Amino acid sequence: MSHVQILDVEKSFQGRQVLKRINLQVEKGEFVTLLGPSGCGKTTLLRIIAGLERSDGGKVFVGGKEIIEGLKKKAQNIGMVFQSYALFPNLTAYENIAFGLKINKISPPQIRQQVEEIMAILSIAGKEKNYPHQMSGGQQQRVALARALVTKPDLLLLDEPLSAVDAKVRESARSLIRDIQQKMGITTIFVTHDQLEALVMSDRIVILDSGEIMQQGKPEEIYNKPANRFVANFIGSYNFLPGSLLGLPNKNVEVCIRPEHIKLVKLDSLAQEEDASAHQLQGTLTNLYILGNTIRAEVSVQGKTLLVDRLNGFQASNFVLQEEVRLLLKKDALNTLGITS
Amino acid sequence: MKKGILAKVTLALIFAYLFFPIVATILFSVATRWSTTILPEGYTLSYYQQLFASSEFMHALLRTVYASFATIILSILLIVPSLYLAIVYYPRLEKLFEILSILPFAMPGVILAIGMIQMYSRGPLRIANTPWILIGSYFVLILPFMYQAIKNSFRTINVKTLTEAALMLGCGKLETFIKVIFPNVLRGVISAALISVSVLFGEFVLANLLVGDNYETIQIYLYKLQKVDGHLANALVAAYFLVILFMSLLLIWLAFRTRKHKTIV
Numbered sequence: 001m002s003h004v005q006i007l008d009v010e011k012s013f014q015g016r017q018v019l020k021r022i023n024l025q026v027e028k029g030e031f032v033t034l035l036g037p038s039g040c041g042k043t044t045l046l047r048i049i050a051g052l053e054r055s056d057g058g059k060v061f062v063g064g065k066e067i068i069e070g071l072k073k074k075a076q077n078i079g080m081v082f083q084s085y086a087l088f089p090n091l092t093a094y095e096n097i098a099f100g101l102k103i104n105k106i107s108p109p110q111i112r113q114q115v116e117e118i119m120a121i122l123s124i125a126g127k128e129k130n131y132p133h134q135m136s137g138g139q140q141q142r143v144a145l146a147r148a149l150v151t152k153p154d155l156l157l158l159d160e161p162l163s164a165v166d167a168k169v170r171e172s173a174r175s176l177i178r179d180i181q182q183k184m185g186i187t188t189i190f191v192t193h194d195q196l197e198a199l200v201m202s203d204r205i206v207i208l209d210s211g212e213i214m215q216q217g218k219p220e221e222i223y224n225k226p227a228n229r230f231v232a233n234f235i236g237s238y239n240f241l242p243g244s245l246l247g248l249p250n251k252n253v254e255v256c257i258r259p260e261h262i263k264l265v266k267l268d269s270l271a272q273e274e275d276a277s278a279h280q281l282q283g284t285l286t287n288l289y290i291l292g293n294t295i296r297a298e299v300s301v302q303g304k305t306l307l308v309d310r311l312n313g314f315q316a317s318n319f320v321l322q323e324e325v326r327l328l329l330k331k332d333a334l335n336t337l338g339i340t341s
Numbered sequence: 342m343k344k345g346i347l348a349k350v351t352l353a354l355i356f357a358y359l360f361f362p363i364v365a366t367i368l369f370s371v372a373t374r375w376s377t378t379i380l381p382e383g384y385t386l387s388y389y390q391q392l393f394a395s396s397e398f399m400h401a402l403l404r405t406v407y408a409s410f411a412t413i414i415l416s417i418l419l420i421v422p423s424l425y426l427a428i429v430y431y432p433r434l435e436k437l438f439e440i441l442s443i444l445p446f447a448m449p450g451v452i453l454a455i456g457m458i459q460m461y462s463r464g465p466l467r468i469a470n471t472p473w474i475l476i477g478s479y480f481v482l483i484l485p486f487m488y489q490a491i492k493n494s495f496r497t498i499n500v501k502t503l504t505e506a507a508l509m510l511g512c513g514k515l516e517t518f519i520k521v522i523f524p525n526v527l528r529g530v531i532s533a534a535l536i537s538v539s540v541l542f543g544e545f546v547l548a549n550l551l552v553g554d555n556y557e558t559i560q561i562y563l564y565k566l567q568k569v570d571g572h573l574a575n576a577l578v579a580a581y582f583l584v585i586l587f588m589s590l591l592l593i594w595l596a597f598r599t600r601k602h603k604t605i606v
Contacts, residue, residue: 052505074511084499086506090524100510147510 001064003028003187004049004155009058011044011211018044020211021058026189031181033190033198036208037234042191043159045208049189050080050157063154074104079148079186080157083164085140087132093119093143094128100151118146121180138169145177149184156181158190162197174200195235199223207231229337232256239306243336246279246329253336259309261333264297267324278328281306285323288316299327363582370575388576398577401562408472408548408558409541412479413534416487421530424491425522428500442488445481453478454550470555478547483537490536494529498522528595535592539585 002025011019018041026032034042047053049060054069061067067076087096094115101111119125122142132140141161148156158177162170178201181188192198198205199219206216207230215227226232229240236258243253267282283301290296295316297308306327310316319325370388372381392398427434445453457478462469468477500522507517545560553561559581567574 050505050509052508072511072513073508077511078509080506080509082502082506084502086499086502088503088506088521088525089498099507103511103516151510 002026003030003063004189005059005061006045006049007059007061009045009048009060010056011041011048011053012056013044018211019048019055022211022213024206024213024216026187028187029185031178031188031190031201031203033192033202033205034208035192035195035198035205035234036214038193039210040208041211042193042208046157046159046189046191049155050078051076077151077153078155078157079151079153081141081144081148081159081161083160085132085144085161085164087140087143087147089132091131092128093124093130093132093135093139096132096143097146097150100147104151114150115146118150121183122146122176137165138173141165141169141173142176145180149180149186152184153186156186156188158188160192162192162194170197177201199235207234209234225335226256226337229254229256232335232337237307237309241301241304241306245281245302245304246334255334255336257329257334259296259307260294261330262306262308263328263330264299264308264310264319265326265328266318267326269326277332278330279334281327281329283325283327285319285321285325288319288321299325301327366575366582367579370572370579372572388570388572389580392573392576392580397557398562401557401559404472404556405542405559408475408479408556409538411472412476412483412541413487413537415476416480416483416537417491417530417534420484420487420491421523421526422518424488424495425500425518428495429504438488442485445484448481450482450546451550453481454547457551470552472552472556475548475552475556475558478551479541479544482544482547483540486536486540487533490529490533491526494526494533497529498525528598532592532595535588535595539588542581542585 004024004026006022006024009019009022010017018039022041022045024032034045036042044053048055048069049062049067051060051067051069051071051073059066062076062078065076067078088099091099097115097118098111101114106114116125119128122145124139124142124146127135127139127143130139132143135143141164144161161177162173165173174197177190180186190198190201199222202219204216205219205222207214207222209230215222215231217225222231223235226235226238232238232240238256238258239262240254240256242251243249243255244251246255248255263278264285281301283299283306285297286300286305287298288295290312291309293312294309295312297310297319299306299308308327368381369375371384371386373383373385375381424435424438427438457474458469461467461474461477468474503521503525504517507521508514512520542559544558545564548556548558548561549564552558557565559577563574563577563581566577
């Protein structure tokens, strides 16, 4: 039996259904990310798993125990990190972390040992006497994480804990959380709207939209084989084009391709790539700009704008705007999402 | 430049207007004789000695302290938990509380007092002419101050998330309130209490109408004293002024501390 079982969970707010019969299993030690745009129901689902919100139907089990809203949570031992950290402002970092252990009547020497241990792991040793307002956002985040981890929870729930810190801190926090999760082997459910976070950190990503699971799978599966238009649109950039444009036999099919799988060449360049492995299209280069490690070109093909990404260092200066160019679309990178409406 | 001088002069005039009577009161309370001279002819602390030696004064003071503190403790015990429950569990009730808390402003003291005397002189709850009726009406009187100050201190913390964080760590609901929420709103509660103390120490209308001689508070005592001895009354007013001043300073200090300790929650 899976460690976390979510069975037919439903929830409505004022007549609006935010979760539609969600079924989800999480294995022991797995890092699962609930990813979706705001309002997709991911936070509500997390709160139901935490027992902070009552579901309208369905059941949640963690480690075989049913989670019931309103029940005292001493027995369920689920750690949670909130988006705003929710550190207790009147307590020091040490007291914040020790709080859960104290409530569970652990002996003081053991509390001291466990708190010091987790503070060392999260490299916040030395901040014991600091109050939350005396710490940076990144440090507060670590204290919040330590507070959730110190009780050695059966399940760790993370509600967008990275959204309140700046980009640099976020990047290091991503690998920190992932490292600790791996080291301690803690089953983790992580909520985010940031696709990059999801791709980098997760064992499995669950994509939610309007209260339904759109797709779930390993990060590379989600990225390479989106199950539908929503997922394709939500993760990274995608070019959507009708099959007729490529001269496919089924004209009604819609295909999509990642910008990095399209090659941009001069119109008069020797058609060395003119082999069976790529479709060819001709278009007008309408825009060219740098995204950092890649350069993005916008090419208009029969009124449809396609995005093309090349690694920075590619000879962009060879091209001028409004120039006619040739696009090579790798056939094995084409993805058909089904019949267009 | 000119503007600056004008502002300073205006400020000085306002301060003079406000402080002159206070200075005069304090001077009169330590003057031996003060009738034909600009400043008193001599100084003495004997009125203060008399005042603090008088058992009537001490009793009046204690009565005021009892009534004020009982009222304040009662309102803390009622307002803090109800507001907490409203914020976390029944958000719709908060609006009702808001309206209730403003209602006392619409009720002049005299009307409140007469209404209460009529209501509580007969029937099952016969508390007219006892300190209880005073405490009851004082509760209504300070409700707006207490409510607003406590509500503001709830605003400085994220009550709902803190509650949930405590619950997730294994706290019960009551335990959460006592161990997490109350310590974090304590400062606001103290400043609410201080405001209320200064309001209640100066309260005369309700005390005079509701209990009068049956429960002589400090203001009623002052009222009587004024007819007997001006110096003594002035000593009392001066002492009262110093207490209120001290409490105001404490309040300001608390407010500053709270601002400094404000956290991102």
